[in-house]
Amino acid sequence: MAHAWIPQQWDSARVAMTALDASEVCRLLGGWTTGSATLTDDLVTALVELIDAGLVPAGALLPPQRRLASALLVSRGTVTSAYECLEARGYLATSRGSGSRVRSARSQLHGRPSGRLFSFTSAPADVIDLSTGALPASPVAADVLARPRAELTAYLATDGYFPAGLPVLRQAIADQYTRDGLPTRPQQILVTSGAQQATWLAVTSLAGSGDLVLTEEPTYRGVLEVLRSTDARAEGIPLAGGGLDVEQVRHASSRRPQALFCQTAIHNPTGRSMTDGSRAELATLINDVGLPTIEDTCSADLTLAGAPVARTLAGLVDPELLVTVGSTSKLFWGGVRIGWIRASETRVHGLIELRKAVDLASSVADQLVAVELIARTDVARHQRRTMLTEALAATESELRCAYPDWHWNPIDGGSGLWVDTGQDAVALAERGKRAGVRVAAGPSFSTYDGQRTFLRLPVWHEPTMLRAGLTALSS
Template sequence: MTALDASELSRLLGPWTTGTTTLTDDLVTALVELIDAGLVPAGARLPPQRGLATALLVSRGTVTAAYDALEARGYLATSRGSGSRVRSSRNPLQSHPSGRLFSFTSAPADVVDLSTGSLPASPVAAEVLGRLTDVGAYLSTDGYFPAGLPVLRQAIADRYTRDGLPTRAQQILVTSGAQHATWLAMTALAGSGDLVLTEEPTYRGALEAVRSTGARVEGLPLIGGGLDVDLVRHALARRPQVLFCQTAIHNPTGRSTADGTRIELAEVLNDAGLLTIEDTCSADLTLAGPAVARTLTGLVDPELLLTIGSTSKLFWGGVRIGWIRASETRIHGLVELRKAVDLASSVTDQLLAADLIGRTDVARRQRREMLTDALAATERELCEAFPDWRWHPIDGGSGLWVDTGQDAVALAERAKRVGVKLAAGPSFSTYAGQRTFLRLPVWHEPAMLRDALSTL
């Protein structure tokens, strides 16, 4: 049975108070909408009343009254010792979302969205997207290329090769974004009951993908920016099926695994034969040193490693193109799995991506300049507004992992009520932990960020 954590339900509820009726009525209305939409699935157990009241900054009596009203309307079934769960008759979708990706829904125009690290289009992307794409050569085909357009697969392979990782086009599967790639990789490698290891904290989209497979997930703490290799060794005794990691630029912490640790980790993975999915979507967003951060590619047996990449961070999220780099045998299997749910990615997006990837060097310089300046401005604003907040210097990426020293879930709830959207730590956690942390984007204009922080 799905059990919702109070912080997850708080994210799903969004700005639920209206100010036009009682808090109880507002909460009942918001919960009914979530249940009817299938976002809180049939059979889901709602959080304990006291915990939800704390997360929503309301009295326990408000939550108790809301649960009672929902039970009276046939939405909940309550039993002593088991809590309150959604009745199976209430929605037919049987979906199991965790709310970890819920911040990617569009925020209203009057809300300052500090919950996502997604970047605006880079100048080189604006230049390319401003031109019409020539699709004439493909109009005589059916438009379906399940593995990706040959020209794009080759462009991605060439980029890996220029970066020092010799790659053939046949080792690339083009997907409709990195989240699609993560879901494909996880679905191909893990199933119900399998154990998936990951970092703690980790990319919330990966947690959503693991959950969709029915697999169990265990987070291993980060030590000095990377996985503790000894903890990985000990975890092998529990017979994990997959490791999901980010050794280049980690999301959400922005830190990179030390070269020696990465080499040691690769040796453990090779010796154990542990299947590994590495997310390298932020590897191009380095702030110093090499233009692209080092990864496990070239260190781990190619039959064990699936590497995920994307155009979203370097160019723009509106170009929905991601990819998986793996052995040719693995790619064949992934293509067949992909065709069952998604025949192919958009031809026009793929042509745009091929053009953009040819300008990778320019885009990397642009992103580094932008993020370096933006990071300095953001840190100044944070130090001024909240001198007690703490964070580690980052190696790259588009966000800061900030320890507020207080309940960040409650802070996010208060922020919703004054028009500021925040991403609290539990959405990046395997066990709804990291409760004092926020992931804050660094790219907003200083004046806008100053106003949002001052509002908080």
């Protein structure tokens, strides 16, 4: 299964404490019913596959039978029989009062799963995937990728390893920041293999096992995976008026968090932007308390009105406290696996050393493509804005027609809507799977498995496909 880069780390004490929520298991199971066997047999087969693949790690505590049955829309007896079968086959150890734990020694991955990466697999032809906001390639990307890479020849005589990134790409990224009004030197840039790796590096450099990290509630699914893999403690700070509640951050800072992760430009999943006043207030707080901050700006280019790129904390926060994550994925295409970190030169040096321990360098070919793409940033921003503005209007029209009781706030940018369905979105997602529709329920964006009535729906799908998916979801 192709997916974003995430290192998996073994920690037997942590694994032993892993408790999976019913909504997590639902996401991991995907379309588990076959129609050719009993529900119990299908559930056993699906859980065995997850355990053998290591996606449900040894030592993990499965959800209580009643909760899983409710989430899967089956009887409790179905789950009870499945658990009993798994115990008889040696996959579970069940004790009264303690629940059922996975005892398989065949697990190869040992982290707490989120199910997010299933969003990036190719859905079968008969499945409508409304679970990810990842965009198709922009016209700029299609044009650049169709060209031969003659400039690659110059690098063939080298070993191909550039841990900090190709100098020409570091310069291109720095120049784009400068054009956007943020003077930047190439020495402040570290090129990574996508934004997920950049996020992992940033978090790992600041927080370790048991450390407190503040983030928004809801927040980007990828950072929750990173925090779980590093065993940091995530505390969600509620949003207020489109951005972090600064007073809540101030209150939480008394508990001495190691870092703050935020998205003040275009927030994923809500599509909202922090107001300039609130952003300045947050920056002042960060500077006053000396709070190291990771800002994800990957969606900053996807504005729907006003400036072509949304404002961020850069320029407001002490450079020694701020780590900015960027990527080519949203503006150009996720198939070009290039991300980056903008930080102080001192921090970049440390991040390079951390990066070399797990990944020697990013693809030279992808980096050369990124140089060409970044040179056409202005064109790509215009293309994305036009596409998303038209798609958003069509999507909202389809939603109002299909579900007049659903509600959402107007968005400032991004590729998705954060929709309050007013019902159990986990159960809705489970019904969708059986109808051949994938949707992303709110708990996968939550630090505490909350946001249970919300769905994140992409806005870019062709209206006929979206209409078919929404119709199937209601059946």
